Amino acid sequence: MAVVVTPWWRNRRLIPWLVQGSVGLALLVLIAFLLGNLVRNLTAAGLLLSWGWLDNPAGFDISETLLPFDAGLPYWRALLAGLVNTLRVVLAGLVGATVLGTLVGVASFSGNGLLRRLARVYVELIRNIPLLLQLLFWYFVVFLALPGGAEAIQLPGVVLAKSGLYLGNPELVNGVWQAPLRLTVEFSALLTGLVVYTAAFIAEVVRGGVASVPGGQWEAARSLGFTPAMTLRRIVLPQALRVIVPALNSQYISLAKNSSLAVACGFTDLYSVAETTLNQTGRAVEVILILLGSYLLLDLLISALMNGLNGLVQLKER
Known part of the structure; x- marks a missing residue:
């Protein structure tokens, strides 16, 4: 009995490997070309990559930082202080945008x-409205227009003045x-x-997630005597998380990148420093490599955490 030999160009197992190998080789060649071109240009300009300058005194101050810093400290410490400021804004922004976006998204289903x-x-x-214009509005039109001194806006435990927001029993x-x-x-x-x-985009994500839950869930909960709030909290939102969490990943990453508009x-964030x-x-x-690497690592960290959360909220098949 004759054995039929399949030509290599018709081998369904071999062809995908050959295509992937060819694409990978082409990418390596392209990267090598770009890096070689960069090195040649830097050499011609007398600007070979060097990192020794990171230990030189920065010579400038940072107006606001959680890390102690002064002009005599090195550049790497200044960049680290800027990174801490960026992380501070991103973390607070993620919490605030999630809370506000969830409330607005749920309000879309209100009976009112x-x-x-x-x-x-x-x-x-x-x-x-572009984010940059909104930032300029909040800074110049709202916060810088606040009164100062005894005329500042005073609430229980909170004072909002031109010099900042004071929390925890402020005193004049x-x-x-x-x-x-x-x-x-x-x-x-x-x-x-x-x-x-960011909350405006998260609100749409939440609204889409809640809308994906079948209407029968609401009717079943109503027949059991659940209030709308209880139905939303105990029945609808847990199911909607399967749709909400994957979309939140993109919004969180966008917030981290948008923080560079500080x-x-x-505000002295990493980009400003x-x-x-x-x-x-x-x-x-x-400097550009440091910026690219920092924001890339931050976004990858957010993505990894959200992917882990996504795995927890997905239904497990038996």
């Missing part, structure tokens, strides 16, 4: 017609507000802008 319309107006208005001492916790105007404007903007509010460092040292390639 006015509340539903307000939620829709908020989403459509905020999503269609010699015309200056003092409190255990103070958020600067720059940080407050940036955080408010990011939260309000320069519009005068890196820009000052670049202007002083002229090490454009190194």
Whole structure:
């Protein structure tokens, strides 16, 4: 009996490996070409990659940072302080945007017609205005226009003044507000802008997730005597998380990247510190690589955490 030999170009197991290998080889060649071109250009300009400048004194101050810093400390410490400021904004923004976006998304299903319309107006208005313009609005029109001193907006345990947001029983001492916790105007404007903007997109994610739950779930809960709030909290939202969590990943990553617009509010985040460092040292390639690597790692971390959460909320088949 004759044995039929399949030609290699018709081998369904071999062809995919050959295609993948060819594409991978082409990518390696392209990367090698780009890196070689970069090295040649830097060599011609006398700017070979060097990281020794990171130990030089920065020579500039950072107006707001959780890490102690002064002009005599090295550049790497300045970049680290900027990174901490970025993480501070991102973490607070993720929490605030999630809470506000969830509330607005749930309000879209409210029995109150006015509340539903307000939620829709908020989403459509905020999503269609560029974030940069919103940050400028919050900084220049809202926060910098606040009164100061005794005329500041005073609430129980909170004071909102032109000099910042004071929390924890603020006191006015010699015309200056003092409190255990103070958020600067720059940080407050940036955080408010990011939260309000991202929450509009998260609200649509939540609305889509809730709408994906079959209407029979609501009717069954109503027949058991559940209130709308109990139905939403105990029955609908747990099921909607399967749709909500994957979409939240993109919104969280967008918020982390949008935090680089902090320069519009005068807040010294990683991008702002890196820009000052670049202007002083002229090490454009190194600074850009640090920026790219930092934001890439931050986004990958968010993605990994959200993928883990997504695995927990998905239904497990038996």
